[in-house]
Amino acid sequence: MGVFIARRVIISFFTLLAATFVVYVLMANAGDPLEELYGISDQAQQDAAIEGRIALLNLDQPLLQRYLGWLTGAAGCLVGACDLGQTIAQQDVTELLGQAMASTLRLVTAATILAVILGVTVGIVSALRQYTGFDYAVTFLAFLFFSLPIFWVAVLLKEFGAIRLNDWLADPGIPVAVIVGLTLLAAVVWQAALGGNRRRRLITAGVAAAATAATLIYLDAVEWFARPALGPVLVVVISLAWAVGITFLVSGLRNRRVLYASLATVAAALVGSMVLAPVLENPTWLIILLCTLGIVLAGLVAGYLLGGLDRPQAMRAAVLSGLLAGMTVFTDYVLAAFSSYSDRVAGRVIATIGSGTPNFSGTFWEVFLDQTTALVLPTLALILISFATYVRYTRASMLEVLNMDYVRTARAKGLTERTVTVRHAFRNALIPVTTYMAIDFGAVIGGAVITETVFGWSGMGALFRNGLNNVDPNPVMGFFLVTAVLVVIFNLLADILYAYLDPRIRLS
Structure with missing residues (x-):
């Protein structure tokens, strides 16, 4: 493994060197900075x-000498002494890039994580429901999202996802026509996703329609969208549901030891949140991190003590269940701060421009809401294309793996379909998806250039765009350097992850 990593680092270094030289030459011939x-x-x-x-x-120097001077300054980043030059406005590029990276990476990371989780999940379900109505609908939507111009999507999101949604939140009533429409949509989606014979489909559609209609009527009656909250009862129910669901995926509900470990970790997380309630009213990120580490430790201990012979499975399930329970508690606190935050921003809770409200200050939860709501629209714009691609990659890979001999052998041995899908098929199906993840991260940063322009973010996209417009080479090279290094790192991580997903792969 060490030899492989060293070899890849050396190859990546020379790849970066060649790429930066090509881009520097192209930028030097892109226009006259003196014009x-x-x-x-x-x-x-x-x-x-x-x-x-x-x-x-340094325009009085030959091109190669200029490049070597820039490269020397960039090499200083390895020892914490970056010197990426100055803009034509005599601003330090390193400082500007540091500020822009925080904004852009926050956007790109959120979009990538959500696209991977949603795309892989929907892709797996689509493969398991091949040639059903759900599969056809997912395929249609995937091709539709993939073909949408991102700038057009961003403009529509500003109009309908921010301006009109903020107007509706001022008096959030749900019309009867909307309740009927969403009820029918829920019935169609759930019966298609779960599948089965006609009787099972009808029962699923009826239950989904009744549950959706009852939920919407209740939320409208209590004006939940004006004062959203989960409440202690719902937090407990959702957290316990996480424990049951994770246990089902990891080991199956028949394995009581794993289930008990997951439930014990969830109980510890909920009790801990009640004990720390005064601190969690206005915490810091350090406190949130310490709470997260506490949940992980509790899950490892519970899995080890209660797991018996299935300790590895119990520990994994317990940690995941505890983290999801912690996320549920976190969400409850965020929703509880929604009303006060809405009052402070005059009811315009979904931002249309910028990465946050200028000069905004408040509690931890209000600041988190301000930064998160600014992420909603640009993240959605970036997710759509990546989501569509992950769905198609995962579906195709999953279908290929499900037809392999070892999967048929696993079924012939009498293993449950859940075990065959999760333990045998899923891991190998992730290998091509992992390859695409490394490439997609760089593509998402490229898409962020357009998204940041539409939503008025001052990130790396704005730095890159201004550098091109002003024939300013140093900001452009700074943007390219960060993007190229991230792509190389993610490709290296993808290669290392192969060995974990498929032990037959030997990186050395």
Whole structure:
């Protein structure tokens, strides 16, 4: 493994070196950085400005010498002394890039994680329901999302996902027509997803329709959208449901030891949240991190003590169940702060421009809501295309694996369909998806350039765009350097992950 990583790092280094040289040459020939100075009427001022620009960008040096100078400064990043030059406005690129990275990576990371989780999940269900109505609907939507121009999607999201939604939240009533429409949609989706014979489909559709209609009527009656909250009862119910669901996926509900470990961890997380309630009213990220580590530790201990011979499964299930229970508690606190946050932003809770409200201050939960709601629309815009691709990749890979001999052998041995799908098929189906994840991360950063423009984010996309428009090479090279390094790192992580997903792969 060490030899493999070292070899890949060396290859990646020379790949980055060649790529940066090509981009630097292209940027050097993209235009004249002195062009805007030729319009200065005063000749003396013009000459002084041109001389200053030439000295700033080292334009009096040969191209190769300029590149080597930039490369020397970039190499300083390895020892914490980055020098990526200055913009034509004499601003330090390293400082600008550091500020922009925080904004862009927050957006790109959220979009990538959600796209992977949703896309892989829907892709697996689509493969298991091959040639059903659900499969056809997912396939249609995947191709539709993939073909949508991201700038057009972003504009529609601003109109309907922010402006009109904020207007509706001012008086959030649910019309009867909307309740009927969502009820019918839920009935169609659930019966298609669960499948079965006609009788089972009708029962599923009826239960889904009744549950959806009752939920919407209840939420409208209590004005939940004006004052959203989960409440202690719902938090407990959802947390216990997580424990049961994770146990079912990891080992099956017949394995009581795993179930008891998951339930014990969830109980510990809920009790801990009640004990720490005064602290959680206005915590810090350090407290949230310590709580998360506490849940992980509780899950490991519960799985080890209660798991018996199935300790590895029990520990995994317990940790996952505890973390999801913690996320449920976290969500409850966020929703509880919604009303106060809405009052502070005059009811415009979904931001249309920027990565947050300027000069906003408040409790931890209000600040989190401010930053999260600013992420909603640009994240959705970035998710759609990636989601469609993950669905198609996962479906195709899962169908291929399900037809393998070892899967048929597992079924012939009498293993349950859940065990065959989760333990045998799912891991191998993830290998091509993992390859795409490494490539998609760089593509999402490229898409963020357009998304940031539409939503007014001051991130790496704005830095890159301004550098191109102003024929300013240093910001463009800074953007490219960060993007290229991230793509190389993710490709390396994908290669290492192969060995975990399929032990037959030997990286050495």
